[in-house]
Amino acid sequence: MLIIGLAGGTGSGKTTVVHQIMTELPDTEVGVISQDSYYKETTNLSFDERALINFDHPRSIDFELLVKHLKALKAGETIDQPVYSFIQHNRTDDTVSTHPRKVMIVEGILILTNPELRELFDIKIFVHADSDERLVRRLKRDISERGRDIDEVLNRYQNTLKPMHEQFIEPSKAFADIIIPNDKYNTVAIDVVRAVINQRIS
Numbered sequence: 145m146l147i148i149g150l151a152g153g154t155g156s157g158k159t160t161v162v163h164q165i166m167t168e169l170p171d172t173e174v175g176v177i178s179q180d181s182y183y184k185e186t187t188n189l190s191f192d193e194r195a196l197i198n199f200d201h202p203r204s205i206d207f208e209l210l211v212k213h214l215k216a217l218k219a220g221e222t223i224d225q226p227v228y229s230f231i232q233h234n235r236t237d238d239t240v241s242t243h244p245r246k247v248m249i250v251e252g253i254l255i256l257t258n259p260e261l262r263e264l265f266d267i268k269i270f271v272h273a274d275s276d277e278r279l280v281r282r283l284k285r286d287i288s289e290r291g292r293d294i295d296e297v298l299n300r301y302q303n304t305l306k307p308m309h310e311q312f313i314e315p316s317k318a319f320a321d322i323i324i325p326n327d328k329y330n331t332v333a334i335d336v337v338r339a340v341i342n343q344r345i346s
């Protein structure tokens with residue numbers, strides 16, 4: 145199994161890049177795990193308390209479960225990947241049965257900050273976009289897809305997202321083997337990554 149870790153700030157385009165990479169690749173051969181699925185379970189908290197969580201700090205992620213699941217996939221086992229709700233700020237009761245594939249892509253803002261997880265990656269990729277571009281994308285996406293309003297996004301950006309990006313996410317770029325500039329759609333970089341994957345699965 146080839147395990148690719150794909151990091152980058154919020155709105156850098158990680159999810160989009162993963163979809164672009166997977167286009168034309170057989171989905172029986174390539175699977176995806178999202179770090180967002182592994183936000184810690186916080187059913188003990190009220191909705192208002194959950195909304196105050198710093199979701200850009202590494203401690204908000206259940207890295208232990210993520211590492212356990214990745215190791216299980218590597219050992220040929222099927223896992224139940226949690227499903228996260230950005231509306232409820234919590235895991236749902238659903239899971240997605242995820243089978244091991246020849247190539248597994250793990251994507252998320254903080255995945256290169258965790259040493260144990262980094263050890264499992266054969267290729268580490270960081271998707272870069274400028275912070276103003278990322279904020280614009282984040283605003284549009286969170287309002288249209290994640291049930292947020294402009295105040296929520298901007299408050300979170302100022303209070304936690306920007307400082308955490310500078311403290312944890314941007315420095316983790318140093319661990320990357322490949323950096324994809326993604327202020328504009330970058331078809332050349334996508335082709336290169338797809339070629340590496342094709343080589344592995346052919």
Ligand SMILES: Nc1ncnc2c1ncn2[C@@H]1O[C@H](COP(=O)(O)OP(=O)(O)O)[C@@H](O)[C@H]1O
Pocket residue numbers: 152153154155156157158159160161281282285326327328329330
């Ligand atoms: N290169 C790009 N140029 C313009 N918009 C983009 C680009 N990449 C992604 N987007 C858009 O930006 C938003 C955030 O992208 P997404 O892939 O969800 O980012 P991430 O997963 O890193 O948070 C989406 O609406 C997506 O369509």
Ligand SMILES: Nc1ccn([C@@H]2O[C@H](COP(=O)(O)O)[C@@H](O)[C@H]2O)c(=O)n1
Pocket residue numbers: 153154155158180183199200229230232233234252253300305
């Ligand atoms: N309940 C939550 C959980 C996370 N976030 C934000 O999501 C961002 C990470 O996801 P991307 O798809 O953008 O990489 C992160 O910046 C968290 O602030 C949230 O808003 N609400």
